[in-house]
Amino acid sequence: MSLTNFLEQQNLNQDLIIAGKHFKSRLMLGTGKYKTLNLAKYSIHASDTAIVTVAIRRLQDIKIQTSLNLIHALNWQDLWLLPNTAGCTTAEEAIRMASLGRELSKKIGQTNNNFIKLEVIPDSQYLFPDPIGTLKAAEYLVRKNFAVLPYIGQDPILAKQLEEIGCSTVMPLGSPIGSGQGLYNIETLQIIIENAKIPVVIDAGIGTPSDALKAMELGADALLINSAIARSDNPVKMAFAMKLAVESGRIAYLSGRMSQKSKAQASSPVQGIVH
Structure with missing residues (x-):
């Protein structure tokens, strides 16, 4: 028996399923902070990711050419766009950005893409997400038929509330955004994972492959990583x-x-x- 057949029998090659859509990879990549467009492209290819996230607000800034070019440089037949509301400080801002994100997905040919990574972050120093604003925006966006992937703190109660209102995943932080500190409060992350009936994607704070390994060993369904790759000496x-x-x-x-x-x-x- 070949290794591939053995793994299939062991059910080790399970797809990640979000909002009914199947993905082969459980690694999502952010697209910010790369030094060059080619580094971003080659890193995305090397990661074998199926989902890449792009900040909608960044695309509105014509001074930041890398993100603009990246949209045109990637093959959207092989990748799924996850627009995100990074930079939004209120629920109202995030809702407006989400609508723009859906239009962006349509422009690249993904007419059935209603995914949105929801970020509501009024805290400019530590970048902790606003739980009340996130819940408020999520409720509205779910009613508007978005597949909402909310970024949250390590809050098991909020995670369950977001699941109950119809979010497609919950995305608790491992540690603060861009810190590379790895996983804080592992016990709390375990509670979120054990209680969830939707995919749990650990987002923010991963610094090394050993951090990623530990997060997946806990039972996380997927990871979203940006800084640990983009800011490394060799991102690819x-x-x-x-x-x-x-x-x-x-x-x-x-x-x-x-x-x-x-x-x-x-x-x-x-x-x-x-x-």
């Missing part, structure tokens, strides 16, 4: 490393780790040994 290599980490972590989670014990246990059995 780091994108490939993150791809492997996400895949390995997912398989490890599905495999089930051994139980931890307080005392050592010999690797070789003592029964049947000839003295």
Whole structure:
């Protein structure tokens, strides 16, 4: 039996399903902070991602050419656009940006793309999301038939409320945006994952492939990574490393780790040994 057939039998190649759409990769990529357009393109290719997120507000700034060119440079037959409302400080702003994001998806040929990554962040220092504004905007956008992927703090109650109003995922932070600090409050993340009946995508704070591996081992359904790749010394290599980490972590989670014990246990059995 080939390895591919074995993995298929073990159900280790499960698709990520968001709002009824299937994705082969569980790694989503952000498109900001790359030094050049080519680095962004090659990193996206190396990561084997299926979903890339672009800030709608950034696209409105004609001075930032990389994002503008990236929209035209990528093959949208192979990638799914996730517009995001980054930079919005109120629910009302985020709702306006979401409408523009849906129009952008149509312009690149994804006429059935209603995905929106919802960010409402009034805090300019620590970039923590506003839970009340996020819930308010999410309720409105769900009613308008958006597939809402809300970025939130590590709040299990808010995560469940967003699920109950019809959001397609919840996206709790691992640690503050762009900090590269890895996973804070792992126990709280586990509560969110265990209680969720929709995909949980850990977003923000991933710094290394080992962070990505740990997040997937916890049972996260996917990760969204930007700074850890774009700000590394070699973004293309780091994108490939993150791809492997996400895949390995997912398989490890599905495999089930051994139980931890307080005392050592010999690797070789003592029964049947000839003295």
